[in-house]
Amino acid sequence: MATTSAYNRDDRTFPYIAIMPVALIVLLLGAVPAGYTFLLSLQRYELINPPAVYIGMKNFVTLLTDDPRFVHALVFTLCFALVATSLELVIGFFIAHLLADREVSHFFSSMIRTLLLVPFVVAPVVASYTFKTLIYDQTFGYLNNVLKLVGIPGVDLFHGSIAAPIGILVMELILRTPFIVIILYAAISSIEVSIFDASKIDGVNWAQNIGRVIIPVIRPIIVIGCILRFMDALKMFDEIYVVTAGGPGYVTENLSIFATTQAFTYFHMGYAAAAAFLFLLVVVFLVALFMRRIRL
Amino acid sequence: MKKIRGVHRGAARRVRIALKHCVLGAVAVFGLIPFFLIATTSLKLPSESVMTPPKWLFTPTMSNYRILLSTPEFLHAIMNSLIIAGGATLVSTVTGVLAGYAFSRFKFRGSGVVSYAILILRMVPPITFVIPYFLLWRTLRLSDTYVAMILMYTTLGMPLLVWMMRSFFVDLPIEMEEAALVDGCSRWQALRLIIIPAVSPGIFAASTLAFIAVWNEFMFALYNTGRVTRTLPVEIYNSLGYYQLDWAKLSTSAVIAIIPAILFIAFTQKNIVRGLTMGAVKG
Amino acid sequence: MNRTIRRGIVVFLAVVAVCAMPALLFAGGSQEQKAGAASGANGNWGNVNWQQFKGKTLNVLITSMPVAEVYKKQIAAFEALTGMKVNFELLNDTDRRKKQIVDFSSHMGEYDLGNIGFANREEFAQPGYLADLAAYVNNPKLTDAAWYNIGDYPKDIIAAGYSNGKLVYIPFTAEFFLLWYRTDIFKQLNLSPPKTFDDLRATAAKLDAARKAGQISAYAWVDRELPGSSEAGWNLFCTANRMNVDFLNYKAMTSNVATPQGKSVLTFYTSMIKDYAPPGTGNWSWGEIAQAFKSGQIAMTVGGNASYTYLEDPAQSKVAGKVGYAPPPMTAEGRDPLWEWGWGVNADSKNKDAAWLFVEWATSPTLMNQIAPEYGVPARKSVYAAPGFIKAMPGQQFIDAELFMLNQGVNPDPGLINAKYGETADIISKEMSNIIAGIKNVDQAASDADAALSKLGYTPAH
Incomplete structure (x- = not known):
């Protein structure tokens, strides 16, 4: 990398000019808000009872x-994201493993993978309404009616x-597992065939193959998938x-x-x-923790 | 003896293969039920769309589509979404490609901080930004304008572009541009003439994902759009009435909203994995 | 690869073109529509110079509800009458209110006017976000007082538009709860509409027994269950008021939730649902209740009078013509807290005079007479005697029930009208939800609600 800069004089300024727009966006649209x-957060700011009053760290103390x-x-958010x-990850891994199975027809596998992309392109708010009324509702939904046919209350x-x-x-599992499936499929299917052949000669069984061969090889990708999924599960709102x-x-x-209720139902803007x-601090802390892993 | 065992093993293998296909088929069917329901509901009459018990068999009708596509608000929302998502994607792409290239080729002061900040921008819960943005646009007299919406959504699309393009540039053999630089091209010329054409499939895939993310975004849109700029998700969300459940309208607009995204997905499937993982995994 | 991109671009452009084409076609169409509507601006519009703010633009935000759709059809006529332009934005109620309060509180005057709900009145009025409309009513340059005839409003209905002596909105609907019941089922089982709460429970028990015996398929009862101040919280507080109980005294800052009266309201509301409502209705609000009632699933409920349009529309309702309407059960001192929607003007609007013209037009006897048959719950009394209105209503029984409520059934100043209603009702309705879900019993829930309320400064009353 250092060698390239020798070729050209504007290389000293180039990176700064190139990242200028992005840095401005981060500063003005990220750091300022x-x-x-x-x-x-340092104020007692009641939208229906202005003006705002500076109260220091009191909001944080009360919250905690x-x-x-x-x-x-907080606990529900973290536990839910974790579970x-x-x-x-577990379900997605097995589906991805099946999709990458050399006994499964290539056409079939690619068709399923395309279908699994549908959840990404549907607005979450629409999918959520569908679950609320057309699936879960005991009066209007299909789930209860299907269960009734099978004789389950x-x-x-x-x-x-x-x-x-x-x-x-x-x-959440139905809507988001495809994410894990698709990236783990990419990882598993890119493992060199020779690695499998070598393990076959060693006579390992199915479980050993997964535990000793596949997982160690694709571990970095599993980590990335988990981090991204975990961060998105933390933010979950629409559903x-x-x-x-x-x-x-x-x-x-x-x-x-919790935060939207406090802001727009109770109008405690400061709180x-x-x-x-x-919430932002938790996220920044987690990103810092994961940062080294993400940059492979 | 040997022959019989061979036949057995062949049959077992066939059963196993069939089973694997069945499991995968079942997974796909199970995962797609909600979307199947949306699609079929959009073909039902409003009076059939929510029924007890639900109506399994029905005569499909296109009347919901006819009605919806002649509703001015809905068409206006489609136009808005196209303008806003298109604009935000364009800004994200131009800035993101430049920055992605800089991050991949140069080590310079501040690069760590900026790329870390960009990553945080991707991870931040939107609730942190909803209130300040609202007040920011008010102060700048930019509320309910396309400019404000596009700028706001750049924070959604840009991180994706930067990280994804960075990974494409890292994969690109450095010799290509070195040759051009030796031949007397400036860095900018090399970028424009050699490098960008070489990664154009990547740019296309990355901007597609940014487009879809913006196209579907709900929370920012809910609090920051107005009459002029209301986007499709807000319009869809509003189609469920106060005293009634207008499911036919909701699902019909949902289907129409999916169409562009599905088309894009069909064309960029190869690079989608890289996009979903911010460039960390090569698909 | 490059071909893929080119193909992608072509597809993208095709999609854009397909999406844009009807929009362009429609742009042409809407102009024709406007021209057509101009001729429809007939009727007596009083002695007002409607054109005095010609060329101005008004931004209006309104809850997306049936009456808003009715108004929307008339906007072109208003534009023709005044020469102003109106941006008429519909948004679902929860978000309309959030957006409005954030806008009004920012003092930028983005929205000139909007609909204000009775229960949220103080959230806007107390901080001074709403203009005092009395000055406009009394300004002869802007209002023809004889024609506008504000005395046509029933006393209790217009009284609800006042906050602290200021007229902060002019009502356009007058709503309250009515008991909806299925006349066919009541006839079959020889029941009559209940008048007291004991009657109500007894009737529900009989209906439920009939359902269990297979005589009818409908469930006896349902009520709103989705927690939230403008969801089940409103129904719960209103039920309490019909029992003459206030959960909270906002002036003395005391809470009656855990008193015997408070608990008896919670017990009644939740046990009616647990005993007689269909299972799995914990997130139901108006939409689901109306849908279930329309499809014949429910024998009896307490619902808003404004939803009759859906129940009586044979195209979407199986029970059209089979619904009876009666005043809801009340105790001797109990009253139903009124619900009304009114037009309020943003105190920071730059076009307050022009905004008033819109309010005057929207609440004028002329327009309300024209549109009332389409929404059925007008705020002006004279409309209820108009032949066109009577003809459009489901029956005299419905009108009688409405008139009874208008004249003696509602309380224009219930204790729950306070800027703090939103937060406190949210907390209490969440505990109500806990009881329905079987997570807590009434005692536990009431004391937990009091614990949360005491942090906001409310002392539990004993």
Whole structure:
């Protein structure tokens, strides 16, 4: 890399000019709003009772020490992202492994992979409405009617505190596992055939093949897939907003729902900004943690 | 003896292969149920779209499409989405390709910080930005303008372009541009004449994904669009009425909203994996 | 590779062209429509110089609901009458309110006027975001008082537009709860519409027994369950008011949630749902309830009077002509908190005079008489006697129920009208949701609600 700069005189300025627009975007459209959120978070700013008053770190202290609802939202967000990501990884891995299986016809596999791209291009808000009414609803939805045909009593998403998170989880799995499938397929199918042949000669069985050959080889890609999926699961908003609105009670309230409720239902702009800023800190911390892994 | 075992093994193999195909088929069917429901509902009459029990058999009708495609608000929303997503994709592509190239070829002061910041921009929960953007556009007298929407969505598309293009440039043999530079091309000429043409499939794939991300975005649009700039997802979201469930309209608009994205996907499938992983995995 | 790109670009352009073509075609069409509507601006428009703000543009934000669609059809006529341009934006109610409050509070005056809901009135009025309309009503340059006849509004209906002595909006709908019941089922089982809460429970029990015995297929009862201040929270607070209970006293900052009265409301509301509603309805709001009622799934509910248009439309409702309407069950001192939509003007609008002209036009006797048959819940009393209106309504029983509510059934100043309603009702409705889901019992939920409310400064009453 150093050698290229010898060829040309404008190479000293070139990178700076080239990243200038991007740096400006990051600064003006990323750093400025984030800074503004931080400023808001230091205020008691009631939209229906202005003006704003500076109160220092009080919002943060209240959030962390005196708001079980925030703590619940934080824990739910992290747990949900963790569970969803792990399940998607396991299920996605086996589907990807099957798709890359040399016994499965190439045409069939590529057709399935194309079909699995559909979830990416459908607006999440539309998919969520479909789940809410056309699938989950016990009166209007298909799920309950199909279950009835098989003789299983209906599933009530709003009974007890466990059915609703599971309902959201299943929906998330159906909509997002294809992401894992597609990138893991790319990884598995790019493993050199000779590696498999060598292991076949060694006489390893199916499980050993996965555990000792495939996973170690594609580990970096698994890590990247997990990180991206995990970060997106943290941000999840549309699905919960539409299907359960955080209910029943507070059961499915995550950080995004908590912060929007504080901001636009209760009009505690400062408090909401503090919650959003803490959320941002969690994300920045996690990105920093994952950064080395992502840059392969 | 040997022959019989061979036959057995052949039959077992056939069963195993058939089973694998069946499992995959079942996975695809299962995963696509919601989208199948959207598509079929769009072909039902409004009175049949939400029924108890749901109506399994029905006579398909195109009337929902006819009605929707003659609704001025809906057509306006399509135009808005095309303008905004197109504009944001264009800005993201131009800035992203330049930056991606710089990151891939040069080590310079600040490169680490900037690329880290770009990654964070991709990961940030939108709730952090919704309120400040709203007030920012107000102050700049830019609310409900295409410029504001395009700028805002650049934060969504640009990180994708930068990281994805960086990975394409890293793969590109350095000798190509070195030859051009030796021949007396400036860095800019080399970029324009040699490098960009060589990675154009990558640019196309990356901008496609950026386009789709912007096309489907909901939260920013909900709080920042107005009469002039309302985009398709907000329009779709609004089609469910206050006192009634207008499922025929909702699913019909959803199907129409999917069409451009599906076409793009069909043409860029090869590079999609790289796009989904921000360039970290080569598909 | 390059060919793929070129093909992709061609496809993209084709898609753009296909999408854009109908839009262009329509642009031509809409101009014709406008020209046609101009001639429709007939009727008596009083002695007002409607053209005095010719050339100005008004930005209007309104909840996407049936009456908004009715108004939308008339916008071209208003533009022809005044020579102004109107941007008429429809948005679903939750987001309309959020957007409006953020806009009004920013003092930028992006939206000149919009619809204000009765229950959210104080969120806008208390911080001073709404202009006092009395000055405009009394300005002879802007209003022909004799023609406009504000005295036509029933006392309680216009009273609800006042906040702290300021007229902050002029109502265009007058809504309240009515008991909807299936006349065919009630006749079959020989039931009459319940008048008290005990009656209601007894009737629901009989209907449920009939369903379990296979005599009818409809469930006895349902009510809104999706938590939220303008979802189930509203129905819950209104039920409480019909029982003459206020969950909160916003002036004394006390909470009655965990008092015996408060708990009895929570118990009644949740047990009716748990005992008699269809299973799995924990996220139901108006849309689902109306849909289920229309398809014959529900025998009885308490619903808004404005939704009758859907129930009575044979094209989409199986029960058209089979719905009875009666005042909802109330205790002797209980009243139904009114619901109304009014037009309010942004105090920071740069076109307040012009915005008033829109309000005057939209709430004028002339226009309301023209459009009321299409939405059925006008705020002006004279309309209820107009032959065109009577003919369009589902029956005299419906009009009688409405008039009963207008004159004696509603409370124009219920305790729940407060800027803090949104947050507190959200909290209480979430605990209600916990009870329905079986996560908590009533005692637990009530004391948890009080714990959350005490952080906001409300002392539990005992």
